[in-house]
Amino acid sequence: MTPREALRFIERRGAEGEVYRLRQRHFSVEVRRGRVELAEAGAEEGFGVRVLLGRRMGFAYGNVLSEQLLERALSVARVSPPDEHQGFAGAESYPSVEGLFDPRVEALALEEVEQRVEELLAPARDRGVEVSQASISWEVSEESICNSFGVEAEQRGSAVHAHLSAVARRGGEVATGMHFSAGRSLDLNFEEVGEVASTLARRSLGAKRLETGDYPLVLRPVAMAELLESALIPAFSADNVQRGRSRLAGRLGERVFGEELTIIDDATLAAGLESTRFDGEGTAGRRKLLVERGELRGYLYDVYTARKAGTESTGNALRNGFSSLPRIDATNFIIRGRGTLEEDALVVHGLIGAHTSNPVTGDFSVETRNAFYDGSPVRKAIIAGNIYELLESIAGFGRDVAQVYGVVTPSVGFSKVRVVG
Amino acid sequence: MLREVGKLLELPARFVDVTIYRVESTTIVMKDGSAREVSTGESFGACVRVLRKGWGFAYASSARELAERAEQALRGAELAGERVELAEVEPGRGRAEVRARLHPSRATLEEKLEYLHRASEAASGYARVVSTSFAYSDASVEVTYLSSEGAELSMRYPRVAFHAQVFAKEGARLQFATERAGATSGLEVLEDVEVLAEKACEKAERLLRAKAPPSGEFKVVIDPKLTGVFIHEALGHAVEADHVVQGESILGGMLGQRIASELVTVYDDPTLEGGFGSYFYDAEGVRARRKAVVEQGVLRSYLHTRETAARLGQEPTGNARAQGYSYPPLPRMSNTYLAQGDSSFEELLEDIEYGVYLLGSRGGEVDTARGVFQFSAEEGFLIERGELTTPLRDVALSGETLEILRRVEAVGSGKEVHIGYCGKNGQLVAVGDGGPAIRTIATVGGTS
Numbered sequence: 114m115t116p117r118e119a120l121r122f123i124e125r126r127g128a129e130g131e132v133y134r135l136r137q138r139h140f141s142v143e144v145r146r147g148r149v150e151l152a153e154a155g156a157e158e159g160f161g162v163r164v165l166l167g168r169r170m171g172f173a174y175g176n177v178l179s180e181q182l183l184e185r186a187l188s189v190a191r192v193s194p195p196d197e198h199q200g201f202a203g204a205e206s207y208p209s210v211e212g213l214f215d216p217r218v219e220a221l222a223l224e225e226v227e228q229r230v231e232e233l234l235a236p237a238r239d240r241g242v243e244v245s246q247a248s249i250s251w252e253v254s255e256e257s258i259c260n261s262f263g264v265e266a267e268q269r270g271s272a273v274h275a276h277l278s279a280v281a282r283r284g285g286e287v288a289t290g291m292h293f294s295a296g297r298s299l300d301l302n303f304e305e306v307g308e309v310a311s312t313l314a315r316r317s318l319g320a321k322r323l324e325t326g327d328y329p330l331v332l333r334p335v336a337m338a339e340l341l342e343s344a345l346i347p348a349f350s351a352d353n354v355q356r357g358r359s360r361l362a363g364r365l366g367e368r369v370f371g372e373e374l375t376i377i378d379d380a381t382l383a384a385g386l387e388s389t390r391f392d393g394e395g396t397a398g399r400r401k402l403l404v405e406r407g408e409l410r411g412y413l414y415d416v417y418t419a420r421k422a423g424t425e426s427t428g429n430a431l432r433n434g435f436s437s438l439p440r441i442d443a444t445n446f447i448i449r450g451r452g453t454l455e456e457d458a459l460v461v462h463g464l465i466g467a468h469t470s471n472p473v474t475g476d477f478s479v480e481t482r483n484a485f486y487d488g489s490p491v492r493k494a495i496i497a498g499n500i501y502e503l504l505e506s507i508a509g510f511g512r513d514v515a516q517v518y519g520v521v522t523p524s525v526g527f528s529k530v531r532v533v534g
Numbered sequence: 535m536l537r538e539v540g541k542l543l544e545l546p547a548r549f550v551d552v553t554i555y556r557v558e559s560t561t562i563v564m565k566d567g568s569a570r571e572v573s574t575g576e577s578f579g580a581c582v583r584v585l586r587k588g589w590g591f592a593y594a595s596s597a598r599e600l601a602e603r604a605e606q607a608l609r610g611a612e613l614a615g616e617r618v619e620l621a622e623v624e625p626g627r628g629r630a631e632v633r634a635r636l637h638p639s640r641a642t643l644e645e646k647l648e649y650l651h652r653a654s655e656a657a658s659g660y661a662r663v664v665s666t667s668f669a670y671s672d673a674s675v676e677v678t679y680l681s682s683e684g685a686e687l688s689m690r691y692p693r694v695a696f697h698a699q700v701f702a703k704e705g706a707r708l709q710f711a712t713e714r715a716g717a718t719s720g721l722e723v724l725e726d727v728e729v730l731a732e733k734a735c736e737k738a739e740r741l742l743r744a745k746a747p748p749s750g751e752f753k754v755v756i757d758p759k760l761t762g763v764f765i766h767e768a769l770g771h772a773v774e775a776d777h778v779v780q781g782e783s784i785l786g787g788m789l790g791q792r793i794a795s796e797l798v799t800v801y802d803d804p805t806l807e808g809g810f811g812s813y814f815y816d817a818e819g820v821r822a823r824r825k826a827v828v829e830q831g832v833l834r835s836y837l838h839t840r841e842t843a844a845r846l847g848q849e850p851t852g853n854a855r856a857q858g859y860s861y862p863p864l865p866r867m868s869n870t871y872l873a874q875g876d877s878s879f880e881e882l883l884e885d886i887e888y889g890v891y892l893l894g895s896r897g898g899e900v901d902t903a904r905g906v907f908q909f910s911a912e913e914g915f916l917i918e919r920g921e922l923t924t925p926l927r928d929v930a931l932s933g934e935t936l937e938i939l940r941r942v943e944a945v946g947s948g949k950e951v952h953i954g955y956c957g958k959n960g961q962l963v964a965v966g967d968g969g970p971a972i973r974t975i976a977t978v979g980g981t982s
Contacts, residue, residue, distance in 0.1 A: 140606075146616075147615075148615025148616050150588045150589060150614055150615070151588060151589040152588070152590050152610025152614075153593075153607065154590075155591075155592060155594060156594045156602075156603055158595055158596075172572065173573065173575045174574075175577060176578060188643075189643065192647065193572045223606055223607075223609060224609055224610065245780040246959075280903050287784070287903055287904055289782070289904055325749060352565075357703065358665050358701050358708070360708065436577060437561075438573055466907075466910060469909070469930060472710075473701065476928040477928075478981075479930065480906060480979075493977075495908070495930065533980070
């Protein structure tokens with residue numbers, strides 16, 4: 114049955130409905146030990162259906178939109194407790210967002226990717242380092258959503274990813290370097306990915322331990338993104354705010370970070386990896402100021418938390434496939450700031466174990482990956498601190514803005530962090 | 535679907551295998567006493583691997599689409615830079631099933647909800663606990679595996695898990711704690727949800743009073759949960775044979791060599807009854823078996839797929855695993871644990887002048903090539919003159935594999951294997967991690 118027919122079926126049962134459909138095609142070429150080893154072609158399609166019976170919400174998913182699937186969602190609703198805040202998005206117009214889809218990505222065949230693999234691998238050869246793993250993958254997705262309140266939306270998107278892990282050896286010493294990049298179009302700079310990973314591995318040979326103590330710190334975009342994803346972004350979720358789980362709760366209008374810092378969540382960023390015309394509930398994607406010169410300006414809402422707070426959804430109910438409910442998350446989480454960067458610091462490219470940071474208190478204690486002090490590689494160093502204190506002590510911003518996962522950030526300098534060498 | 539997909543075994547390749555998955559699942563999240571997210575569904579899909587020069591891999595959620603993708607994968611398999619070989623195995627045939635006392639497919643949603651109500655009720659007596667989330671999830675999995683060598687397997691098993699996450703507040707201080715349980719079995723493993731909820735609440739309240747840990751190198755005692763994560767991160771990933779083959783394991787070329795204190799014996803055992811990482815046959819149809827990874831400090835085995843076993847000229851170990859039909863198999867851990875020793879808990883502590891005792895896990899990560907790893911504990915205590923004193927929070931450890939394994943000074947008695955989720959190359963699989971409490975020396979990453 115079609116999504117429209119499914120809605121009518123649900124409505125005849127005295128309920129309201131929402132049908133989400135996702136169809137994806139995915140391709141990848143994987144390199145191991147410096148050579149292509151596996152080529153992958155896949156496709157997936159499925160539906161996630163929510164029904165609202167009175168104020169009871171039910172959800173079911175499946176690969177085929179059938180009466181059985183709808184009955185399943187209805188039976189889930191019957192056992193769910195009534196909740197006055199449950200609801201669906203209403204009809205609205207959607208923004209046009211530039212650069213979400215590149216038809217060249219859809220047309221790319223597996224056997225046409227050899228030249229790009231070569232671009233990715235060549236820098237490692239030139240620098241005399243081994244490639245342990247590398248990959249290029251690309252996908253095209255089509256999403257649609259419609260509900261009983263007039264929401265009817267669809268969009269296509271494309272994405273291209275490249276990654277490379279390099280190993281450099283000298284005597285018995287081993288150093289590693291890893292880099293990745295992703296974008297919406299086929300114009301991704303594959304060579305740069307290989308170059309950065311290889312250079313990091315090469316430059317990290319000869320690493321020495323650092324004395325334990327307090328040091329000025331520079332986090333490169335990858336390290337910044339890893340830390341923010343785990344230690345900070347959850348605090349902006351209205352669900353965490355409303356349930357007393359966020360340090361940012363009750364602080365709207367207050368200065369929460371250093372006044373150099375501005376944070377924007379922007380679903381309409383041109384060619385942004387997390388850009389979307391509408392979210393997983395059919396609410397229009399938009400640009401929101403979260404932090405303005407250190408002052409807290411807003412949180413991220415879905416329909417449920419917005420109804421609870423008496424406000425509007427910010428379009429941050431995101432889907433992670435068709436088989437799970439939409440969840441609040443940032444789209445493109447953009448870090449902006451003033452001031453220039455002093456590189457006379459511990460410069461850290463990536464982190465090991467960033468996901469173990471405390472999402473509530475913001476405390477972190479993580480191992481560094483490709484860290485340099487005074488230009489010399491550091492062998493093993495933990496950096497420990499608190500994200501809220503760290504963002505109070507910003508020393509400057511670089512010009513090297515990059516999108517890493519959902520975070521768009523330059524390198525950021527901080528006046529002091531604890532380093533355990 | 536089986537008949538249509540089965541035809542793909544005749545594709546023009548040196549080797550073809552086909553795996554069909556059908557998964558039925560239910561997830562319920564109870565937030566602050568109300569079941570706010572209830573979801574259920576069923577998905578099916580299949581994948582096919584073709585080996586020509588290298589691998590082609592295709593997947594889809596319908597037979598027609600799979601045939602189309604398989605054609606593309608066949609052409610892609612010619613891109614390989616080197617011929618891939620497979621270690622020989624006896625093609626598995628037969629059926630295997632985990633028979634659960636309370637199978638999730640036979641329980642009603644109300645019955646599943648009841649576990650969360652019980653947990654929520656148990657947590658309601660804690661004055662400083664301000665917010666709770668309890669999650670129930672189950673999956674009933676049916677896997678069919680066929681290969682051009684004649685393998686024909688069908689496996690059925692349920693998997694259930696319970697997660698508790700509670701937040702406690704006092705003044706401006708906010709802390710959280712978690713507990714979880716799960717198994718490759720039925721709902722019978724969730725009998726103690728109240729106890730888990732209470733443990734989480736007590737822990738969150740304790741953390742409100744806890745201090746930041748010291749920083750530097752210390753003697754540390756870690757509890758069984760953390761021993762599991764330590765073994766998983768410090769040792770387990772480095773013995774996954776793809777890392778060895780790719781030149782990115784610190785333990786490459788060290789089979790038969792002493793890599794750890796002789797108190798260290800580690801098993802990887804997918805046959806552990808009810809283990810969260812248990813299975814009958816791996817994702818290449820190879821019979822699961824227990825193997826010693828390290829025996830009295832000596833490295834005995836890597837964890838292989840058929841490809842890595844052939845590459846290194848070793849026996850396949852049955853460690854090929856995939857998250858689902860849209861992922862190609864990789865060498866992975868199953869249930870990995872440190873074998874027990876004979877020290878009592880008091881003996882682990884007794885001659886420590888100043889050190890740290892660490893409990894519970896918040897996960898970890900490793901760079902296998904350098905052998906540098908990090909993992910994080912939920913809570914801790916200072917050890918002063920053999921006694922537990924000040925409570926600590928947010929304690930992370932890091933170390934270097936070869937150094938820390940040699941420095942294991944004492945291994946406790948008893949063994950617990952806990953549930954875990956392991957991420958690698960974008961694939962998440964269920965694993966078991968465990969062991970007894972141990973004592974070693976590590977870098978503690980505190981802020982003071």
